[in-house]
Amino acid sequence: MVRETSAKPRKQPVQKRSRQTVAVILQATARVLVKYGYDRTTTNLVAEKAGVSIGSLYEYFPNKQALVAALATAHVEELMERVDRVLCVPEDDSALVVAALLRAGLDAHRVNPALHKVLVEQVPRIGALAASLDISSVLQRKIEADLKRRAPGLSSARARMIALVLETCIEALTHRAVVEAPEWLETGELEAEALRLLQPYFAGALASHTAERRPKPARGSA
Numbered sequence: 001m002v003r004e005t006s007a008k009p010r011k012q013p014v015q016k017r018s019r020q021t022v023a024v025i026l027q028a029t030a031r032v033l034v035k036y037g038y039d040r041t042t043t044n045l046v047a048e049k050a051g052v053s054i055g056s057l058y059e060y061f062p063n064k065q066a067l068v069a070a071l072a073t074a075h076v077e078e079l080m081e082r083v084d085r086v087l088c089v090p091e092d093d094s095a096l097v098v099a100a101l102l103r104a105g106l107d108a109h110r111v112n113p114a115l116h117k118v119l120v121e122q123v124p125r126i127g128a129l130a131a132s133l134d135i136s137s138v139l140q141r142k143i144e145a146d147l148k149r150r151a152p153g154l155s156s157a158r159a160r161m162i163a164l165v166l167e168t169c170i171e172a173l174t175h176r177a178v179v180e181a182p183e184w185l186e187t188g189e190l191e192a193e194a195l196r197l198l199q200p201y202f203a204g205a206l207a208s209h210t211a212e213r214r215p216k217p218a219r220g221s222a
Contacts, residue, residue, distance in 0.1 A: 009066050022060055022070075025050045029071045034114045038122035043067065065129060072119050072133050075111070080138060082107045087146045097150065098166075098199045101143060102191050105170035110185055113178045120175065140167040151206060162205050169198055 013019040028050035032041050043064055047057045061067045086104035109116060123129055144163035147154060154162075173194050177184045184190040 009060055009062075009070055013060065018060075021052060021056060025052060025057055025060070025067070026071050026074060029067050030112065030115050033068070033071075033118045033122075038068070038118060038124075041068075068119075068123055069129050071115075072123070072129070075115065075119065076133070076135055076138065078111055079135065080142070082111070083139060083142055087142060098202045099191075099195055101146075101166060102170060102194050102198070105139070105167075105174050106185055106191055109174040109178055113182050113185065117178050121179075136167060136171055139171070140164055143167055158205075162202070166198065166202065170194065 013022045025046065029041070029046050032046050032049055036045070041064060043057055043061070044054055046064075046067060047054045050057070057067075061070065083104040086100045086107070119133055120135075123133060125133065140160075140163045143166055144159050147159045147162055148156075151159075173190060174185070177190050
């Protein structure tokens, strides 16, 4: 059983110089994780690669778990910024909406795919580390909110179900691509195939919602 260790930072950087130091430490953490993997990553190795003393590192991060949690949080925030930019596009056509969602998911995985792979596959899901890496839940909630914006009459349960299906399919496809064929993230082939799969589903889901809301003709009317 993996013992949970506090993954909270000791303090947040305030001054410009301290923020730069933390940024350098986190950049070094990413390089070390990609090169050596989670198990072989140590605070001493990160400090060495960052060019700072171990004391400077411990001033902000008490252990490896806190380092990785801070890096994962920054990584997820960068992913979600890309997703937000895509989801704010006011498109009503279902094909364009699904294309936008797919592009958001693909763009998210294009942000340092090697690091993403390590974070998803190697970092233990315990405590703050689990919360900082909960990419799927965050993305699902964003898709759900976007669906409610585009179809205000959609029930919460239905919006949640559609968001779950879309997010799960996008995440599974893009993650497999990161692991097995990362070039598919760049060529557009994966996006085209996924669009052919998901666009009919999404269009059908919204069409059924529209049909349910359409007033039924009165009995006996022509």
